[in-house]
Amino acid sequence: MLSKLESRILSAVSQHILIRYGVEIPVALEQPRQASFGEFALPVAFQLARQLKKAPRAIAEELVAELPTIDGVQSLEAAGGGYINLRLNREALCAAAIAPSAIAAAAGDGKVIVEHTNINPNKAAHIGHLRNAILGDTFVKMLRASGQNVEVQNYIDNTGVQVADVVVGFHYLEKMGQADVEALLAQEKFDYACWDLYARISQYYKDNPEALQWRRDTLHAIESGEGELAELGRIVADAIVECHMNTMWRLGIQYDVLPRESEILHLKFWASAFEQLKEQKAIYLETEGKNSGCWVMPGSAFDENREDEDSKVIVRSNGTVTYVGKDIAYQMWKFGLLGKDFYYQPFRTYSDGHPVFVSTASPDGAAAVSFGGGRKVFNVIDSRQSYLQDVVVAGLKALNYHAQAANSIHFSYEMVAMSPRACVEMGIELSAEDQAKPYVEVSGRKGLGVKADDLIDKLIDSALAEVGSRNADKTDDEKFAAASAIAIGALRYFMLKFTRNTVIAFDFQEALSFTGETGPYVQYGAVRSGKILLKAGDLPDYAAVLTGAVCARLLEDEGLWQHLLAVSRTDQAIAAALTAGEPAHLARFAFQLTQQYSSFYRDYPVIQESDAEKRAFLLWLTGQFRAQLDRTLHILGIQVPAFM
RNA sequence: GCGCCCGUAGCUCAGCUGGAUAGAGCAUCUGGCUUCGAACCAGAGGGUCGGCCGUUCGAAUCGGUCCGGGCGCACCA
Numbered sequence: 001m002l003s004k005l006e007s008r009i010l011s012a013v014s015q016h017i018l019i020r021y022g023v024e025i026p027v028a029l030e031q032p033r034q035a036s037f038g039e040f041a042l043p044v045a046f047q048l049a050r051q052l053k054k055a056p057r058a059i060a061e062e063l064v065a066e067l068p069t070i071d072g073v074q075s076l077e078a079a080g081g082g083y084i085n086l087r088l089n090r091e092a093l094c095a096a097a098i099a100p101s102a103i104a105a106a107a108g109d110g111k112v113i114v115e116h117t118n119i120n121p122n123k124a125a126h127i128g129h130l131r132n133a134i135l136g137d138t139f140v141k142m143l144r145a146s147g148q149n150v151e152v153q154n155y156i157d158n159t160g161v162q163v164a165d166v167v168v169g170f171h172y173l174e175k176m177g178q179a180d181v182e183a184l185l186a187q188e189k190f191d192y193a194c195w196d197l198y199a200r201i202s203q204y205y206k207d208n209p210e211a212l213q214w215r216r217d218t219l220h221a222i223e224s225g226e227g228e229l230a231e232l233g234r235i236v237a238d239a240i241v242e243c244h245m246n247t248m249w250r251l252g253i254q255y256d257v258l259p260r261e262s263e264i265l266h267l268k269f270w271a272s273a274f275e276q277l278k279e280q281k282a283i284y285l286e287t288e289g290k291n292s293g294c295w296v297m298p299g300s301a302f303d304e305n306r307e308d309e310d311s312k313v314i315v316r317s318n319g320t321v322t323y324v325g326k327d328i329a330y331q332m333w334k335f336g337l338l339g340k341d342f343y344y345q346p347f348r349t350y351s352d353g354h355p356v357f358v359s360t361a362s363p364d365g366a367a368a369v370s371f372g373g374g375r376k377v378f379n380v381i382d383s384r385q386s387y388l389q390d391v392v393v394a395g396l397k398a399l400n401y402h403a404q405a406a407n408s409i410h411f412s413y414e415m416v417a418m419s420p421r422a423c424v425e426m427g428i429e430l431s432a433e434d435q436a437k438p439y440v441e442v443s444g445r446k447g448l449g450v451k452a453d454d455l456i457d458k459l460i461d462s463a464l465a466e467v468g469s470r471n472a473d474k475t476d477d478e479k480f481a482a483a484s485a486i487a488i489g490a491l492r493y494f495m496l497k498f499t500r501n502t503v504i505a506f507d508f509q510e511a512l513s514f515t516g517e518t519g520p521y522v523q524y525g526a527v528r529s530g531k532i533l534l535k536a537g538d539l540p541d542y543a544a545v546l547t548g549a550v551c552a553r554l555l556e557d558e559g560l561w562q563h564l565l566a567v568s569r570t571d572q573a574i575a576a577a578l579t580a581g582e583p584a585h586l587a588r589f590a591f592q593l594t595q596q597y598s599s600f601y602r603d604y605p606v607i608q609e610s611d612a613e614k615r616a617f618l619l620w621l622t623g624q625f626r627a628q629l630d631r632t633l634h635i636l637g638i639q640v641p642a643f644m
Numbered sequence: 645g646c647g648c649c650c651g652u653a654g655c656u657c658a659g660c661u662g663g664a665u666a667g668a669g670c671a672u673c674u675g676g677c678u679u680c681g682a683a684c685c686a687g688a689g690g691g692u693c694g695g696c697c698g699u700u701c702g703a704a705u706c707g708g709u710c711c712g713g714g715c716g717c718a719c720c721a
Binding site: 026032046120303321382385387414417437497502531579585595598603608643 | 647649660661665668669700703713720721
């Protein structure tokens with residue numbers, strides 16, 4: 001609601017300055033430190049001071065006197081060293097909020113692709129993967145809320161060493177065949193079994209380096225797609241992908257398509273990319289030095305501080321392509337630059353009816369859908385991969401795809417590590433070296449980490465204990481549903497409250513907290529407001545009761561005005577978070593909005609209000625709060641339980 | 645060695661393109677449930693924004709430098 005007014009103010013002010021002083025400067029609008037200063041502040045006089053060689057305070061006073069009246073603005077005032085504080089017309093803002101408004105979604109041109117989750121399908125998902133998926137999913141919802149057409153991809157590396165290692169574990173360590181693995185699969189928690197096995201085989205390699213030959217053999221078999229080892233690889237990867245999809249769906253996270261590495265290999269995506277790279281001389285065949293016999297990208301292409309000799313191998317001397325090479329091909333496909341596409345078949349349909357497809361190599365029985373070909377691509381990958389992401393972008397540039405290179409965005413974030421206390425609580429023994437650190441890196445190879453499903457279960461358990469103690473009258477199913485919503489709310493909020501470049505040192509006590517700045521705090525505010533609306537019975541006809549005069553009278557109350565203001569800032573908050581690319585900003589807004597509501601809740605009893613006009617107004621404000629909070633929570637992927 | 649990130653209250657973190665008295669949560673202390681549910685609210689204490697230079701009307705924010713911590717820099721993915 002406020003965003004329109006804001007742009008009106010900005011254009012009026014900059015226009016006036018242009019005419020009056022003949023200068024064109026970017027005008028900024030801020031929120032004053034104190035609410036008593038007004039609703040907005042213009043620091044523009046400070047900027048003008050230099051150019052006009054005049055005291056900022058004098059300029060501010062001049063502007064206050066000369067600025068034309070702006071629709072919706074009550075008054076202007078020069079303050080402090082040169083601020084212009086600005087008060088809004090309360091009645092006008094209120095009237096605008098009551099009138100139903102059509103929100104014009106700014107439809108973006110072209111498709112935006114967001115790739116996230118991307119967990120190696122060889123073990124259970126852990127807290128690090130949760131951060132990736134929750135961050136990615138929330139960003140997707142932010143984009144969609146702004147009218148963008150978004151395609152969500154979850155890349156499945158089903159032919160890599162990590163899958164191979166688990167296959168090695170089954171085949172060589174456990175001496176298990178296809179039937180044995182399938183029997184294990186039928187039991188619960190296959191991803192947990194693989195988690196342990198992966199840690200074991202990793203340790204085994206350490207103790208018996210000669211066993212690495214098993215990995216090479218297995219990897220080769222998996223890449224060729226033939227034989228028993230390849231079949232085992234398929235079974236493992238497919239089953240684990242199912243597990244991951246289930247885990248993520250518990251958090252409300254969906255995908256549109258699962259492109260798999262096996263199809264990138266079989267459909268020869270790399271061959272097409274290789275041709276283009278050679279043709280454009282983006283890579284060359286090294287004939288001397290340590291990389292002799294390899295196709296390499298010169299170091300200067302992706303890092304200006306590097307020498308050309310400090311190059312990155314794209315194709316190994318044995319003719320196989322590296323991870324980065326495959327990633328360049330995949331990135332090209334995302335932009336539709338490969339001249340190829342996968343075939344697809346349905347993978348599953350979520351309970352809300354949304355289908356997700358998986359890539360296949362064969363046109364037989366393929367679904368009539370297509371993916372990729374985006375205008376802009378966001379890769380949600382942790383910051384440790386930034387070097388490789390740079391190489392991928394350099395590849396696009398070297399191919400003269402400059403627009404695509406500029407639209408390849410590494411949506412990076414810092415890792416989730418384990419706090420020493422969390423390690424102790426899990427009974428993990430740390431090396432002396434690790435103990436000295438402020439936090440320890442999560443490691444699948446070491447089996448060091450908190451599994452996503454375990455954490456969710458733990459959260460549900462403790463939410464259930466709370467819900468149970470407060471709602472004896474509800475059925476078990478109802479209580480479980482509420483506890484689940486609370487648990488997911490707590491988890492998503494926890495992962496989102498940190499800005500992207502903050503390392504999260506995972507701590508059980510913080511993650512399991514339901515008080516203070518948490519998801520449940522916000523959900524609680526929503527539930528309380530919902531209860532009032534429910535108890536109020538039939539809602540009044542707001543447009544009829546809340547006339548301009550009524551609003552003007554009631555909004556003289558500073559508390560009510562501040563509440564209306566807070567609610568009105570939702571649009572801005574959503575837009576600002578998207579611009580900054582920080583879901584954390586939106587999470588914080590949800591918290592602050594709820595804080596505002598909590599004091600409103602205490603100060604203004606709604607149901608027993610005897611003044612009918614005021615009661616209607618309070619009800620309307622309550623509804624406004626709930627509606628705006630619901631919008632925000634929807635983007636954050638947090639549901640409001642029926643009770644709590 | 646080179647590159648990226650971080651250093652703000654006892655702890656965990658915010659602080660938007662430099663702007664008015666640096667903010668939350670947790671923890672500590674005080675007060676508030678016969679009043680729409682206290683997973684809440686009100687209040688108190690607690691900070692040389694890692695150090696030092698610089699840029700400017702103005703710096704937690706920009707630049708330089710030093711100190712401390714993390715992560716990268718493979719013919720692994």
